[in-house]
Amino acid sequence: MILENLVIPFQINNKIKGTIVRLSSVASQVINDSLPKNIKSIFADSISITVSIGSRMKNDGVFSLHIHSEGIIKTIFVDVNNNSSIRGYISVNDFENVENLPFERLVSNGTLALNIKEGKFSKNYQGLVEIKGKSIREAIDSYFNSSEQVKSFFKLFNIFNHEKYEPNSNYIAGAIRLELMPKINDFNNLEKPNEDWETMLMFLETLNSEEFLNIKKTSKQILLNLFGQYEIKIFDEINLNNNCQCSNERVLNTLKSMDQKEISFLFNHKKSIEVVCEFCKTKRVYTKQDLK
Ligand SMILES: [Zn+2]
Structure with a gap:
């Protein structure tokens, strides 16, 4: 079975947008094998976040994620462009026995920045938050919760947190992202979308990495298992690659x-x-x- 690298956008009840990302070779080519597992896990999650937000760039657009810290991890950089190519690098300070260091020590005094560059003639956009909390997921949550417009929720998965997973029979990393679309022309039904939103987040929390990363389940099956009771539109998949832009x-x-x-x-x-x-x-x- 060939493992794919894909993003599938979907929409639920016309109120919630989402993406499911499942990565194999695209992630393993970027993630340096010699790194400790807890660092690989942060790098893998950074790649999944980047792809889940930035996979639909148009017109020479590039979406990038930067992490800088004074901890073991100096820099993580990941970007995805309008040709669905992903690149990434990580630089770390000299380390010994970091396997058991908590997240806070790996990225102490860290910042997380997201950057959208859209073609030559449009403005760039950048947002930045301090990294607080116990995981990259908490950092990205606080990024989105600090802005009022978009309500976003991420669930991240990767094999590096799990002893027993084999890269050959599992996806390496991935994510499901849900985004509550702004309430437009919805005067009659202001309360309902929030109720649905909370329920969907609960459903999503029940999904474990064993299920998500298993290659025997298609991405469509996962989505239908989670959200099948709603009106869900699943769009065409986007295949990702590692083609570098250097020349x-x-x-x-x-x-x-x-x-x-x-x-x-x-x-x-x-x-x-x-x-x-x-x-x-x-x-x-x-x-x-x-x-x-
Ligand atoms: Zn290159």
Whole structure:
């Protein structure tokens, strides 16, 4: 069975929008295998959040998530663009025996930022919160609850919290996100949507990772099991990939934009330099001649 990497948008009772995300290779290619499990788990959740919010960007749009902290995790960066390509990197401080460190120590004094870049001609949007609480899920919840307009709920899943899961028979990570759409033209029925919302959150809380990450269940089955009693519209799936946006031309343009001092420093009497893409690890070699 081939494991897919997909996002499926859905809508319930025309009042609640949602996405289900289930990731295999797209996540495993990004997550560095040598990291401790608790760090991998945070990285995996960051990827799932990014995809669940940013998978429908249009016109050269890019959606990104940044975490910065003074704890063990220095930086996590994940983005997804309008071609459904996901990239991500993590940088960590030197560590020993961090397996049992709690979330707060891994991301102490941390911030979580979400950034939307939509094409050349539209404005960028960025929002930022301090990371408080005991999980990345609490951090993203406080991000959305601090803004009045959108009511959002995330349930995140990944294999790294579980000893017994095998990557080959399970998805690696994923999420279900629900978003209560703003009440527009709904004067007759102001109370009902909130009741439904609370019930749906309760249903979602009953879903465990064993069920969610199991490849034998299709994403549609999971959604119908959870929300089958409502009027649910399930849209076409979006397949994700890891195609990096880096290119020889882009790297050369960056190098050419540096001043002579910086360039001499880079070459430091060497005949050529090697530039490695921090996302896809592609190596490119340049001589001084190439920069002319
Ligand atoms: Zn690359």
